[in-house]
Amino acid sequence: MADETTQTAPVAGAEETATQQKMYVYYYSDPQGATKEQRFHPIYSEIPFNPLPWHVHDKAPAESMVDPVWNDQLNGGLGDWQENNGTAQSQILAQVQEKLQEVDNKSKELDDKAKQFDAENTKLDEAVKTVQNGQMQGTQQNAALLKAFTTQSKQMTEMISTMQENMALMQKSQQTILTEINKLKAQPNTPSTGEDTKPADQDNKANN
Known part of the structure; x- marks a missing residue:
């Protein structure tokens, strides 16, 4: 059964008076919720839910729970709150x-x-x-x-190579020339004969 609570609400009029209004508290929980609010948050209603809507429960989780989430497999298949374990x-x-x-x-x-x-x-x-x-x-x-x-x-x-050949030829030519010169120097000097002596003989005869 849903929790019952009372709230005081003002009533419009010449004089404000307080009235008591009964509220029913239910608890929404999506076991596949990605956020803490989707896994648990209270719902307040002026009328009772019968039957309970989907993901809505009339049992409150333990106050010691930090991140409660509803598990349909607990309590013999009737379901109960458990601490979200990720x-x-x-x-x-x-x-x-x-x-x-x-x-x-x-x-x-x-x-x-x-x-x-x-x-x-x-x-x-x-x-x-x-x-x-x-x-x-x-x-x-x-x-x-x-x-x-x-x-x-x-x-x-x-x-x-060409220069060396030319130099060899030049040395050979010089050697040949020197050889010829030496040959000429080696020849003896002979007195001249013939007509050169005749005038002298004629002079001698004339003097006689």
């Missing part, structure tokens, strides 16, 4: 939804980090390609310089 389906659903929201937030955070990581990788790939292209160009330039140096060295070697 296992109600709505609470579990709310907790699951909260966890799912946290997971969703973490997933979005991971997606953002993955996108940032991909962007950093793209920049790194571009930097590596730039370095590789620079190295390739440097290798090509080095190859061209090496080829030019090799060609120039070959030409220098050929020029030195």
Whole structure:
């Protein structure tokens, strides 16, 4: 049976007088309620409920209960109040939804980090390609310089060889000339004969 209480209410008139009004107190409880107020709150009515509406009970919970909730399985199936233990389906659903929201937030955070990581990788790939292209160009330039140096060295070697051959020829020519000169110097001086003595003989004869 519902609890009964009385309330004093003023009545309009020339003089205000107090009247006593009986009130019936019932208790609403949704076992699947997500909030404490949904799991328990009192209902005041001027008339008794018969039959009791859905989720409405005429038995009050114990005053020591902090978060009372109605359980239809207690009291031999007649139902009774119990302290909410956090296992109600709505609470579990709310907790699951909260966890799912946290997971969703973490997933979005991971997606953002993955996108940032991909962007950093793209920049790194571009930097590596730039370095590789620079190295390739440097290798090509080095190859061209090496080829030019090799060609120039070959030409220098050929020029030195030609100069050495010319110098050998010059030394050989000088040696030949010196040999001929020495041969000429080695020949003896012989007196001249023939017509050069005749005029002298004729002069001698004339003097005689």
